[in-house]
Amino acid sequence: MKIHGTAIVSEKAKIGRGVEIGPYTIIHDNVKIGDNTVIGSHCEIGIPNHLSDGEELSIGKDSLIRSHSIFYEGSTFADGLATGHRVTVREKTIAGKNLQIGTLSDIQGHCIIGDFVRFHSNVHIGQKSKIGDFVWIFPYVVLTNDPHPPSNTLLGVTIGNYSVVATMSVILPGATIGENVLVGAHSSIKGNAESGCVYVGSPAKKICLASKIKLQDGSNEPAYPWVKHFHRGYPEEVTNEWRCM
Amino acid sequence: MKIHGTAIVSEKAKIGRGVEIGPYTIIHDNVKIGDNTVIGSHCEIGIPNHLSDGEELSIGKDSLIRSHSIFYEGSTFADGLATGHRVTVREKTIAGKNLQIGTLSDIQGHCIIGDFVRFHSNVHIGQKSKIGDFVWIFPYVVLTNDPHPPSNTLLGVTIGNYSVVATMSVILPGATIGENVLVGAHSSIKGNAESGCVYVGSPAKKICLASKIKLQDGSNEPAYPWVKHFHRGYPEEVTNEWRCM
Amino acid sequence: MKIHGTAIVSEKAKIGRGVEIGPYTIIHDNVKIGDNTVIGSHCEIGIPNHLSDGEELSIGKDSLIRSHSIFYEGSTFADGLATGHRVTVREKTIAGKNLQIGTLSDIQGHCIIGDFVRFHSNVHIGQKSKIGDFVWIFPYVVLTNDPHPPSNTLLGVTIGNYSVVATMSVILPGATIGENVLVGAHSSIKGNAESGCVYVGSPAKKICLASKIKLQDGSNEPAYPWVKHFHRGYPEEVTNEWRCM
Numbered sequence: 037m038k039i040h041g042t043a044i045v046s047e048k049a050k051i052g053r054g055v056e057i058g059p060y061t062i063i064h065d066n067v068k069i070g071d072n073t074v075i076g077s078h079c080e081i082g083i084p085n086h087l088s089d090g091e092e093l094s095i096g097k098d099s100l101i102r103s104h105s106i107f108y109e110g111s112t113f114a115d116g117l118a119t120g121h122r123v124t125v126r127e128k129t130i131a132g133k134n135l136q137i138g139t140l141s142d143i144q145g146h147c148i149i150g151d152f153v154r155f156h157s158n159v160h161i162g163q164k165s166k167i168g169d170f171v172w173i174f175p176y177v178v179l180t181n182d183p184h185p186p187s188n189t190l191l192g193v194t195i196g197n198y199s200v201v202a203t204m205s206v207i208l209p210g211a212t213i214g215e216n217v218l219v220g221a222h223s224s225i226k227g228n229a230e231s232g233c234v235y236v237g238s239p240a241k242k243i244c245l246a247s248k249i250k251l252q253d254g255s256n257e258p259a260y261p262w263v264k265h266f267h268r269g270y271p272e273e274v275t276n277e278w279r280c281m
Numbered sequence: 282m283k284i285h286g287t288a289i290v291s292e293k294a295k296i297g298r299g300v301e302i303g304p305y306t307i308i309h310d311n312v313k314i315g316d317n318t319v320i321g322s323h324c325e326i327g328i329p330n331h332l333s334d335g336e337e338l339s340i341g342k343d344s345l346i347r348s349h350s351i352f353y354e355g356s357t358f359a360d361g362l363a364t365g366h367r368v369t370v371r372e373k374t375i376a377g378k379n380l381q382i383g384t385l386s387d388i389q390g391h392c393i394i395g396d397f398v399r400f401h402s403n404v405h406i407g408q409k410s411k412i413g414d415f416v417w418i419f420p421y422v423v424l425t426n427d428p429h430p431p432s433n434t435l436l437g438v439t440i441g442n443y444s445v446v447a448t449m450s451v452i453l454p455g456a457t458i459g460e461n462v463l464v465g466a467h468s469s470i471k472g473n474a475e476s477g478c479v480y481v482g483s484p485a486k487k488i489c490l491a492s493k494i495k496l497q498d499g500s501n502e503p504a505y506p507w508v509k510h511f512h513r514g515y516p517e518e519v520t521n522e523w524r525c526m
Numbered sequence: 527m528k529i530h531g532t533a534i535v536s537e538k539a540k541i542g543r544g545v546e547i548g549p550y551t552i553i554h555d556n557v558k559i560g561d562n563t564v565i566g567s568h569c570e571i572g573i574p575n576h577l578s579d580g581e582e583l584s585i586g587k588d589s590l591i592r593s594h595s596i597f598y599e600g601s602t603f604a605d606g607l608a609t610g611h612r613v614t615v616r617e618k619t620i621a622g623k624n625l626q627i628g629t630l631s632d633i634q635g636h637c638i639i640g641d642f643v644r645f646h647s648n649v650h651i652g653q654k655s656k657i658g659d660f661v662w663i664f665p666y667v668v669l670t671n672d673p674h675p676p677s678n679t680l681l682g683v684t685i686g687n688y689s690v691v692a693t694m695s696v697i698l699p700g701a702t703i704g705e706n707v708l709v710g711a712h713s714s715i716k717g718n719a720e721s722g723c724v725y726v727g728s729p730a731k732k733i734c735l736a737s738k739i740k741l742q743d744g745s746n747e748p749a750y751p752w753v754k755h756f757h758r759g760y761p762e763e764v765t766n767e768w769r770c771m
Contacts, residue, residue: 042287042532042534044287044304059534059550059552060304060305060323060550060568062304062322076570077552077570078305078323078349078550078568078570078594080321080322080323080348080349083348103570103573103596104323104349104367104568104570104594104596104612106348106349106366106367120614121596121614122349122367122594122596122612122614124365124366124367124384124385139614139632140385140614140630140632142384142385142402142403144402154676157632157634157650158403158632158648158650160402160403160420160421172675172676174670174675175650175668176421176449176650176666176668178420178421178448178449180419180447180448180466183497184494184496184497184504184505184507185417185419185445185447185507186399186417186445186507186511187496187498187504187507187510187511188498188510188511188513189496189497189498191497200675200676202670202675203668203670203696204449204666204668204694204696206448206449206466206467208466221670221696221698221714222696222714222728224466224467237728238467238482238483238728249674251674251677251679252673252674252679252681253677253678253679259674259677260674262674262675262676262677265677265678266676266677266678268678287532289532289549305549305550305568307549307567323550323568323594325566325567325568325593325594328593349568349594349612351593351594351611351612367594367612369610369611369612369629369630385630387629387630387647387648389647403648405647405648405665405666421666421694423665423666423693423694425664425692425693425711428742429739429741429742429749429750429752430662430664430690430692430752431644431662431690431752431756432741432743432749432752432755432756433743433755433756433758434741434742434743436742449694451693451694451711451712453711469711469712483712483727483728
């Protein structure tokens with residue numbers, strides 16, 4: 037363990053082997069941190085909160101939480117979490133392995149996130165969101181949940197495996213996005229988006245099959261499904277499967 | 282008082298009874314903090330600034346400022362302020378009681394905010410904004426002010442009581458939004474928005490009376506005015522009045 | 527030098543004369559800070575990163591980095607940088623003199639920025655962006671780069687001298703914006719935007735010459751080029767030139 041002298045780490049926190057904790061970081065009581073996880077400076081990890089129902093914050097092993105990040109107690113992350121700086125994660129976020137959360141992103145809690153999901157910078161994941169595996173969400177995207185704000189009716193968004201939501205799009209309350217969908221930049225999605233299709237505009241319309249979009253790298257190959265050509269950051273056992281698909 | 286040993290608190294600051302101040306937080310000189318207010322970790326409160334004209338930062342009693350937040354000197358908040366994390370509030374913000382400011386929100390100062398206003402996460406309140414009572418502003422909304430940027434002409438936005446601006450909308454310089462207005466998500470508002478109406482689109486058009494929108498909770502009651510069904514977080518003396526409206 | 531007792535400053539960092547460093551700020555090894563630069567509290571400056579290829583972070587003299595900001599190693603800023611709070615700047619950002627970066631802005635690195643550029647709050651500058659001199663980017667603008675995300679093809683955005691991108695606009699991958707262009711609020715730009723013109727909408731259309739827009743200060747003078755009437759914050763040798771243009 038390599039805990040900086042200025043870090044304030046509760047004796048009640050369960051800290052794994054080989055964990056590093058940076059300067060001026062606070063680790064609260066109800067926290068479990070997996071082996072070999074690195075936590076940067078100026079973080080606050082495991083903030084107590086009555087909405088957590090006393091559940092602990094569990095961060096899997098081999099994770100990296102970059103500086104100025106804030107996590108509440110009551111969430112669970114499988115192994116290999118990687119965050120940017122100053123992310124905020126509220127209670128009751130249940131996330132699969134190898135999640136990436138970009139700088140400034142705000143996960144509002146009470147949501148379910150699959151394996152190998154990628155949130156780029158400054159995304160806002162509303163409560164009750166259900167996100168599949170291998171989903172990509174790009175900067176300034178908001179997943180909403182209240183059909184007539186403010187109200188007590190929360191209709192979360194559902195996003196299927198391998199789907200992509202491009203920059204500055206809004207997914208409206210209760211929308212259901214299928215698998216392998218591409219939502220273009222600056223769009224808003226209401227209702228259902230069909231698997232394998234491209235949606236663009238505000239309100240978004242179905243434009244074409246995603247497989248019609250060609251790579252702009254000179255190859256003229258289809259750009260979607262993206263797993264055919266984009267493998268950076270995924271483990272070999274995953275990308276090998278993609279090669280056989 | 283419960284001031285953490287690592288907090289740096291000016292001897293000139295006026296700190297009320299029962300105030301709590303978290304680790305690694307800085308309280309500058311020209312600050313007055315009301316009784317029983319709680320300030321989280323890693324905050325910077327009362328940053329000196331020549332635009333403040335030497336005015337103090339005054340935070341009312343029973344307030345909660347969550348971690349990593351930044352306030353300049355020269356603003357006044359009535360009792361019961363509650364902020365999320367890493368909010369930024371510049372000088373000459375005058376706000377009524379029980380204001381909520383969500384995580385990452387940025388109040389640019391030189392603005393007036395009524396009682397019981399709710400800013401959700403990541404809103405941007407431009408200078409010269411005038412916001413009534415019981416207003417709701419949802420994530421990634423920007424209130425602008427410069428009709429031909431960059432310039433020295435600042436035309437702030439006005440928003441009437443009980444109005445709601447949904448996610449990722451832009452209110453253009455000098456726009457005036459009446460009372461009980463609903464601005465739909467991903468819209469932009471120019472000019473005047475009539476009281477009691479719904480505006481959607483970019484540029485936004487008047488769609489219908491807000492009272493035409495029905496609750497999606499099975500009741501089929503009107504969703505607006507929202508005070509008829511949404512009371513969470515308001516004191517009883519307020520919601521009792523709403524019941525008689 | 528005025529380095530706060532709680533600041534953690536590497537002995538390897540090259541710190542100029544008259545530099546001030548605030549409480550709880552961390553300065554890593556591979557950093558050079560120019561004379562008379564002021565760095566606020568809770569910053570992390572010069573984060574090591576293999577993408578920096580070992581290059582140092584160089585901050586010019588007479589700069590001001592406000593609290594909670596984060597810079598990676600491997601970038602270069604000429605004199606007179608001024609940032610808001612909690613900005614994030616990644617490696618291989620090469621910026622000219624007198625750059626302003628507003629609160630919450632996120633510079634993704636691998637980009638080139640001219641002299642006297644102004645980023646207002648919460649802008650997102652994607653990798654491979656090329657930004658000229660005297661450019662203005664307003665809040666919640668995103669410069670993108672991936673034509674079919676996620677992919678390995680990065681087509682950065684180019685923005686010419688004196689151009690202005692208003693609030694919450696998206697500049698799509700590979701777009702080229704000429705000089706003295708005005709992109710209206712809530713727009714999205716694809717392809718080329720002609721010098722001296724106004725573009726509005728999503729997708730944006732050319733509306734008129736920028737010089738057709740009149741100041742709303744009673745003068746009825748053209749609002750663009752903005753250098754004719756807006757001089758605040760620029761040195762006299764620059765504004766004198768503008769008077770002769």
